[in-house]
Amino acid sequence: MPTTVTLTSASPLSDRVLAMNESATIAMAKKCRELIAKGFDVINLSFGEPDFQTPQYIKDAAKQALDEGYTFYTPVPGIPELRQAICDKFKRDNQLDFLPNQIVVSTGAKQALANVVLSLVNPGDEVIVFSPYWVSYEEMVRLAEGTSVPLVGTLENDYKVTAAQLEAAITERTKLIMYSSPCNPTGAVFTRAELEEIAAVMSRHPQVYALADEIYEYINFVGEHVSLAQFPAVKDRVITVNGFSKGYAMTGWRLGYLAARPDIAAACDKMQSQITSGTCSITQRAGLAALRGGRTSADEMVEAYRRRRDLVLDIVKDIPGFKTPTPSGAFYIFPEVSAYFGRTAPDGSTIRNSLDLALYLLNDALVSAVSGEAFGAPECLRFSTAAADDKLVEAFRRVKASLAKL
Numbered sequence: 001m002p003t004t005v006t007l008t009s010a011s012p013l014s015d016r017v018l019a020m021n022e023s024a025t026i027a028m029a030k031k032c033r034e035l036i037a038k039g040f041d042v043i044n045l046s047f048g049e050p051d052f053q054t055p056q057y058i059k060d061a062a063k064q065a066l067d068e069g070y071t072f073y074t075p076v077p078g079i080p081e082l083r084q085a086i087c088d089k090f091k092r093d094n095q096l097d098f099l100p101n102q103i104v105v106s107t108g109a110k111q112a113l114a115n116v117v118l119s120l121v122n123p124g125d126e127v128i129v130f131s132p133y134w135v136s137y138e139e140m141v142r143l144a145e146g147t148s149v150p151l152v153g154t155l156e157n158d159y160k161v162t163a164a165q166l167e168a169a170i171t172e173r174t175k176l177i178m179y180s181s182p183c184n185p186t187g188a189v190f191t192r193a194e195l196e197e198i199a200a201v202m203s204r205h206p207q208v209y210a211l212a213d214e215i216y217e218y219i220n221f222v223g224e225h226v227s228l229a230q231f232p233a234v235k236d237r238v239i240t241v242n243g244f245s246k247g248y249a250m251t252g253w254r255l256g257y258l259a260a261r262p263d264i265a266a267a268c269d270k271m272q273s274q275i276t277s278g279t280c281s282i283t284q285r286a287g288l289a290a291l292r293g294g295r296t297s298a299d300e301m302v303e304a305y306r307r308r309r310d311l312v313l314d315i316v317k318d319i320p321g322f323k324t325p326t327p328s329g330a331f332y333i334f335p336e337v338s339a340y341f342g343r344t345a346p347d348g349s350t351i352r353n354s355l356d357l358a359l360y361l362l363n364d365a366l367v368s369a370v371s372g373e374a375f376g377a378p379e380c381l382r383f384s385t386a387a388a389d390d391k392l393v394e395a396f397r398r399v400k401a402s403l404a405k406l
């Protein structure tokens with residue numbers, strides 16, 4: 001949850017870091033681990049992490065790289081074979097043509113996003129962040145001294161921002177728009193028609209760039225994944241970010257990438273060269289094997305995610321006061337829970353907001369979720385559905401019982 005930090009001249013720390021909020025998901029997971037360490041049977045649904053192991057053929061490629069002594073620095077934007085394989089992936093999955101000099105491989109999609117924001121945003125530039133948004137977008141914009149302008153989608157539209165909303169929000173200071181599709185936290189997926197309209201708005205505003213975060217591309221229950229870069233009028237102004245964490249269950253390996261116009265890719269390469277250099281050599285070889293292996297392993301995992309989504313939706317539809325859109329992708333549910341605000345907990349305390357509700361559920365149901373506040377939606381809670389079926393059933397049984405006490 002966001003921590004409020006008091007700026008004090010006595011602190012040796014920079015204003016930059018003092019103004020920054022700790023990642024809410026990481027903070028909740030930390031609390032959860034503390035309770036588990038004390039022996040409580042907590043079910044952690046606060047983390048955005050597949051519960052699957054990385055497929056064996058990917059692990060084998062990493063072992064082989066290590067055995068071959070593949071332990072040296074790599075080129076900053078990634079090894080040539082991997083950049084080429086990423087171009088091949090864009091062609092195969094997204095019908096997009098990129099050359100390797102348009103690809104920058106990074107330490108997770110998170111670094112790719114940060115590279116782009118830091119390379120494009122000047123102090124005072126406005127960045128329109130489609131809301132609810134992934135927790136780190138706002139902090140990255142703040143770090144770049146930009147002004148983030150959350151643009152809120154409505155529950156009725158599955159929280160998807162419309163082209164008309166975008167048109168109305170663009171000013172002459174707008175530099176960038178940022179969104180994820182499939183979306184973390186809502187699971188919403190933009191359709192071709194919706195993205196076409198967004199591209200049409202962008203083509204009327206030539207100073208506006210878009211950062212399309214497609215990290216959940218493979219975890220899609222509706223079928224068609226559309227990239228904003230597929231619309232020729234805006235392709236040069238779209239930076240597409242993707243990675244291996246979600247689709248290939250490779251969170252700990254730290255591997256992501258971006259595709260952009262050559263000058264923007266070169267700027268991101270320069271940014272990365274001064275901060276981390278190329279990501280881990282072994283990880284890159286694993287990523288190469290992952291891409292060459294196609295998406296079969298991801299498709300198998302998607303079936304499990306779909307089953308779990310349906311399982312959970314079936315339980316939560318009977319929880320009074322939960323308004324839960326059906327996610328089209330990713331592995332979260334994002335119910336609107338404001339019906340519980342103002343109610344009294346058994347210990348006499350009042351549930352004032354979603355943060356209080358998340359803490360109540362952690363303590364009473366031993367289930368951890370994340371307050372929607374960190375995602376720009378303070379009336380919601382995010383539960384991950386990336387857990388075993390029996391754990392999910394037990395978790396939502398407990399949630400239902402605890403909510404009934406309010």
Ligand SMILES: Cc1ncc(COP(=O)(O)O)c(C=O)c1O
Nearest residue numbers: 048108109110134180184243245
């Ligand atoms: C929408 C979104 N973008 C980016 C990331 C970062 O992914 P990575 O593990 O590749 O840094 C995440 C991870 O939770 C995410 O949910």
